[in-house]
Amino acid sequence: MNRINSLVLLALALLAPFLLAGCTSTPPRAEAGLHLYALDCGSIEVLDVSVFHPGIDKGKPKLLTNSCYLIVHPKGTLLWDAGLPDALVKTPEGMLVYEIFRFKVSHPLGPQLQQIGYPAETIQYLGISHLHGDHVGNVNLLPKATLLMQKEEYAAGFGAEPGKYGFDPSGYGSLRGNPVQQLQGDHDVFGDGTVVIKRTLGHTPGHQALFVKLRHSGNILLSGDLVHFTDNWTHKRVPGFNFDQAQSIKTMNEVAQFLKDNHAQLWIQHDLEQNTSIKHAPAYYD
Ligand SMILES: [Zn+2]
Structure with a gap:
């Protein structure tokens, strides 16, 4: 074989994986690394914001x-929070709750997951920050996912008096059928420290947040309802309806230190202004 033929063969051998990849009709998958998709899981009109900081405004x-967020890790997938129920899309005027919150959905979660190539029923883990109605609306779309929840939250949600904590089991009853891993602290979901559930008690008996370490986008903590908007974070204010006021403040201070130590950003899940600056699916962070 002459030198030119050898070079052509060598080039073909090196290019083969790329040529083959180019031939497949499936969309590019994210298995190559950790990916975070931000999803639109509805909106909440608060008629009187002082419920979030008593005595103000x-x-x-x-x-x-x-x-809500989808985490795609080489070892599996995790949905973080399940938003408001997709069925609300049929009620464009929204649903009034406790005469103070109006819940609306304009982009149902199921089709968003479908569109990015991760249909709900294929997702392995379901991480719920807490059991309030705006975080569990679509848990019924993931009947086989392993539920990752602090044991205090599970006990409160499935105990004798869920209403005492502001929980309505009619919104998350299907979770009884899911495999469950009850947690008693932080939990490293995939075992490599890149996706870690953080025990952040106070808002509810077993509230938790999610820490994600991305290669290019850096470290991010998804807040759950540790705090609802930036102003409350700045002033460390606690809603009147939190389960444990003192614990809420303590947790906020601990999280502030954690963010500092880990050079992490806090993504406040209910903060409208912050969310408009975050790119949403099908775009992703890696
Ligand atoms: Zn909430």
């Missing part, structure tokens, strides 16, 4: 976003 309205 009484009677003033505020618009909040409602966020």
Whole structure:
């Protein structure tokens, strides 16, 4: 074989994987690394924002976003929070709850997951920050996913008096059928420290947040309802309806230190202004 033929063969051998990849009709998958997709899981019109910081801005309205996230790791997938129920898309005027929150959905979660190539029923893990209605709306789309939840939250949600904690089991009853891993602290989901559930008690008995270490986008903590908007984070204010006020403040201070130590950003899931600066699926962070 002459030198030119050898070079052509060598070039073909090196290019083969790329040529083959180019021939497949499936969309590019994210198995190569860790990916975070932000999803639109509805909005909440708050008719009187003072419920989030008693005594301040009484009677003033505020618009909040409602966020869910899909984490794609080489070892599996995790949905973080399940938003408001997709069925609300049929009620464009929204649903009034406790006469103070108006819940709306304009982009159902199921089709968003479908569109990015991860249909709900294929997702392995379901991480729920807490059991309030705006975080569990679509848990029924993932009947086989392993539920990752602090044991106190599970006990409160499935115990004798869920209403005492602001939980409505009619919204998350299907979770009884899911495999469950009850947690008693932080939990490293895939065992390599890149996706870690953080025990952040206070808002509810077993509230948790999600820490994600991305290669290019850096370290991010998804807040759950540790805090609802930036102003409350800045002033460390706690909603009147939190389960444990003192614990909420303690947790916020611990999280502030954690963010500093880990050079991490806090993504506040209900903060409208912050959410408009975050790119949403099908775009992703890696
Ligand atoms: Zn919430």
